[in-house]
Amino acid sequence: MRPAIEVAAIGRSFGRGGTEVTVLRDVTFTVAPGEIVALLGGNGAGKTTLLRILSTVLTPDRGTARIQGFDVVSQARQARGALGVSFGGDRGLYGRLNARDNLRYFGTLRELGGRGLTTRIAEVLEQVHLTEVADRRVETYSKGMRQRLHLAIGLLGRPSVLMLDEPTVGLDPYEAQSLRDTVLALRDEGVAVLLTSHYLLDVERLAQRVVLLREGTVQHESELGEFISLADHVATILVRGEGPLPDLSASPLVDIRVRHEVDNWEAALRLREWDADVFTEIGRLFGGLTVREVRVEDMRLEEAFARLAGGTAAEAPVIGRSA
DSSP: OOOSEEEEEEEEEEEETTEEEEEEEEEEEEEOTTOEEEEEOOTTSSHHHHHHHHTTSSOOSEEEEEETTEETTTTHHHHHHTEEEEOOSSSSSOTTSBHHHHHHHHHHHTTOOHHHHHHHHHHHHHHTTOGGGTTSBGGGOOHHHHHHHHHHHHHTTOOSEEEEESTTTTOOHHHHHHHHHHHHHHHHTTOEEEEEOSBHHHHHHHOSEEEEEETTEEEEEEEHHHHHHHHOOSEEEEEEEESSOOOOTTOOSSEEEEEEETTEEEEEEEESSOOHHHHHHHHHHHTTSEEEEEEEEEOBHHHHHHHHTTOOGGGSOOTTOOO
């Protein structure tokens, strides 16, 4: 089966201050039709540059990239016709227009028009669950509604390949899951998705495979299950209390760090996985103590990246990180 996305030995450099900086070097991977692949990496890893190349905004210096078999340089128009892009954020939408008018404008830019565009606008609004608010001005929309409108714009041309950049950033849990459900439905229809996200939950619930970039190269590529096992933990439970320090010496949890100041203490417990035994263990560790706060922090993908790439705990702090 022909890959929906094919990246072969892609390289790209930029000149800065008289010095050439290589951002991508020999990047190679594929995404199959109906597959969701997470493209991960820390800041400066090359993710944004690669997405810009795949979306035909930037040309590579070396190698080739294809969308549904179309070269993103020599066949850019055909590649764009197969591609939907949703980079989200607060920019790119016209706040004084309603959702229908925003979609009509972007559809016209894509040379979609007439009665067919009107029908398609109604379809994508239904697809992203915005039909009931489609006639409201976008400036009144919540963050999640704007993210879904960005996705609707990316779906206007019925793409067979979709690129998503941080699709759930800033969304509440309900909005985030609603957007994930929409993406999963697209996958079931055969749409290939390339996803970037800093949230492990997005990767766990959406991706089937992970491609990890570091300093412009593919540092790691694996199925999702292997990635999660290498990441070492799925979440951190942060417990704050006062009085006697808890005895955490014999806990089977992955890693426990304690910070103690006078009569106050703070314990960070890293979890290998979520199961009923976790709650039993927490009760054993902190029973009878004065606990003032318990907070769960999902693992951030920078932490997984640091571990897979040989990083240290200092590069992936535990305490003070919110999901």
